[in-house]
Structure formats: C-alpha cells, structure tokens
Amino acid sequence: MITLTLGRPRLTTGLDEHERVDHDTHVRLHGELPKMTADDLITLTELGALPGRGGAGFPFARKLRSVLRSALRRRAPARVVVNAVEGEPGSAKDRMLLERLPHLVLDGAELAAHALGAPEVVVGIADRAPSGADDDPVRESLRAAVAERRSALGLRLVQMPHRFVSGQSGALVQGINGGPPVPPGQPRRTSENGVAGLPTLLSNAETYAHAALLALGGAYQYASVGTADQPGTVLLTVGGSVVVEAPAGTPLVQVLHMCDTAPGQAVLVGGYHGAWLSPDVADRVRLSHAEVADAGGTLGAGVVLPLPRTTCPLGEVARVLRYLAGESAGQCGPCLRGLPALAESFSALVTGESGPEPALAAAAVGEGRGACAHPDGSALFARSALAVFGEDVSEHAREGGCGRPVSGLLPLADGSTDRRTRLSLDWSRCDGHGLCAELLPDLIRLDRNGYPEDQRVTVPDALAADAELAVRMCPALALRLSSQG
Known part of the structure; x- marks a missing residue:
C-alpha cells in the first residue's frame, strides 16, 4: 500500500519517517488528547463542519447530538463503534489508518466515548486481510495499540465477513450483537437502537481520525486548508491501492497526476455505489462532497478509479x-x-x-x-x-x-474474477411440477402454464444451498448448476 500527501500532511503526519506511528511518537507529533464534554465535542465538530467519511457524508455533530439525546431520554449508557470493515474493494484508506496510524483513530473514538459516557470502544474490521493472508497487519496493529495506550477505556475488536454489504452500518451492528452480519430488513437508527439495543455512535475510521485532529489542534488550525463548506483534508484511494491525503477542494486531475495516471475513458468516484465522471467533468471537478455532487457524482468513501482506454x-x-x-x-x-x-x-x-x-x-x-x-x-x-x-x-x-x-x-x-453460479433449465425434461418455484420463490417464477419463465438465472451466494436442493429435488432432473467466469 502506497501513501502520498498533497500539501502539508494532517492525518498522515509522521508517515514520512515511520512505517507505523506508535503511541509515544503520536503524542510527540500531536500532543496529549484532551477530555471534552459532549456539548464541547458537538460544538467543536460543528465548527469543523465535519462530515462522515464512510459514504453518506452525514454531519458528525448531528450524529453526536442524536446519540446524546437518546441516551439522556432513555437514561441509558451510549456505545461507540468504529466502522473499519471497508467492504468496498476499491478502498484502502481505513485499513491504512488502523495499520499505520491507529492512535489517531483511537483518540477520536476515545474522545467520543468519554464525552458520551461509553464504557468501551468497539472496532469492526474485516475477518481477513484483502490478500487472504491469515496474519492481518490491522489486527496486529490494534492489539499493539491497546498495549501502548494503557487506557482505562475498554477496546473490543469485532471481525466481520469480508463482503461488500458487511460495511453497512446496520450489518455491523447486527454482527456486533451476535446476529447475521447483514443489513437489517428494515431501516433503524443506530443513534436510538444500536449495540445491545442502546444509543450508538457509529462512524468510520477516517471520521474519528478527523475528530481527533480537531480536538488536538483546534478548529482554526483544522480549517486552514480545505473549502468553506468542508474544511480539512480528505483521504482518497486511487486505483485501489494508493492512498492520498489532499485538502478538500483539490482538483481531481491534480490527484490523478500525482498518482501518474489520467482520467482515461472516465473516472469512477465513490466506489461501486458511486458514479462515473466523463473526462471533461473529471478535468474540472474538485474533491469535496458538495462539488462532486454538483457534478452528478458522489464522493462517498473517497474511492477514485480511473479507467484506461485499453479496456472495454x-x-x-x-x-x-x-x-x-x-x-x-x-x-x-x-x-x-x-x-x-x-x-x-x-x-x-x-x-x-x-x-x-x-x-x-x-x-x-x-x-x-x-x-x-x-x-x-x-x-x-x-x-x-x-x-x-x-x-x-x-x-x-x-x-x-x-x-x-x-x-x-x-x-x-x-x-477475484466475476465467477457466477447459474441455474439452468432443460426445457426438454421439464414437466411443470412447480417444485423449483416452491423451493426458490425469489428466483423462479412460473408462467400461466406452470413452467418457469426463465431458462437461466444467476444464483446469489445467499441462495446457493437452496439452489442445490432444488437441483436434487427436481422430479424430472431438469435443473443443473454451473459456474461461469
């Protein structure tokens, strides 16, 4: 993983000299973490106009206020969760922060936990490194950070399946609560009903790192770079492997040139729930939530994927x-x-x-x-x-x-490549028993004569076992499963 900085480093301070910034070095670079009341922290993050950096860009101060109100109304303790699952394949920024700058993230989370009276910080990560290796540097870095900090506040590490939807907040809360690590069927506010059913402050790793910078340096210093609407810097993952820190409002093309690349055919900004920007738009857009939205895209989690002209x-x-x-x-x-x-x-x-x-x-x-x-x-x-x-x-x-x-x-x-499991129907064998539609009601629909409407359907991973059962149970042996690349 390569880390680059445009301008003066903020989040990435110390990485020019250290592969990993330990706690002593962190304190030497940034100072001791102050303790703040919830009201003071809300005011500070409002002054810093801090948006969430996990995708939606929801104001962090509004989250804090919502959690505080819920906790006071229910007279219940709050919980603090760091979302670093990062299920988006093109993103590496949160992993970089926890692997190389863990104390900046933990400072922000600890600041919020003390302000809200939370007894611990829960950090959600993927259950394996992107390479599939058993030894995950993020897990080891966090374990070392706990020993280095000697904090009275508890830290709990929760591992989630390395899947795209695992990074959604609802999926992480369900996983922490011991349930299936998938988004809940109905939307719910974690600020009211999160970990253990309690009011929960949940934001991604970069957001907490920015909150720490605000507390350590003050709102005036924080706002000395960036835009009026979005002070400070942003972390971007370019091409899936290069993490860049740049002031908010930096031209996209400047970031691309720094990474020795160009817009090519188009640039995907915001990841696989984001949008493509044409080369002419990419040439003029600046990287902030507001300006990317005005261009018809979304900054999202800061994923930037230029597409060369050599591919379809x-x-x-x-x-x-x-x-x-x-x-x-x-x-x-x-x-x-x-x-x-x-x-x-x-x-x-x-x-x-x-x-x-x-x-x-x-x-x-x-x-x-x-x-x-x-x-x-x-x-x-x-x-x-x-x-x-x-x-x-x-x-x-x-x-x-x-x-x-x-x-x-x-x-x-x-x-991985785009391997697919396909369920195929042999029309010459099918007798219209309809059992397949009973076993797979979400995949197979019958026409008015009682036969499946589609000859081939793609089977999601969640229904693979049900599809195998349908193949085995088909009275006419008319179904088969196959994998295609």
Missing part, C-alpha cells in the same frame, strides 16, 4: 455488476432478482445483443424498495455508466463489440 468499459461495468449481484444479503426481491437482471442486461450490452432500454429498465431495481441501500447504490453505478459510455453502447450494438478486451482493471474482493 461496458465489460468492466458488467463484471462489477455481476460481483455486486453475488454480494447481496439475499433479503429482498430487488437484490435477489433485480441485481442479477441488471447484470445480465449489461452482459447483453457487451455482446451487442440488446440496446440500452433493457438496462435502463433493469436499473430501476431499487427506487427505495430494497431492504438496504445495496440495490439503489448498484443502480446508480449502472445508470451513470449508461450515461457516460453512451457511445460505447451504440458501437457495441452496431459491431457486436468495441474490439477491446475486458482486462479486469476494476478491483474486486480479494482479486
């Missing part, structure tokens, strides 16, 4: 959509049927078998009807691709392709 953009998007379909929690129709259909519609675009109309229709998959944000985020990614790569869609429709290979340049989890 529609093929790249199709393989990511297949990955997203397989990463769903399997809790609702928009995920179970909608996301596979969206992925298939883009596969048809790649081969020139259809135009954009079926893909646009499939991109209406979410529209707020999903059990979590996964369908809507995936649809945003797909719709922006249709808008930015419109000429490629036309070329594929005319020529059956663009002549460029699908190089697999957009990162997937653990470097």
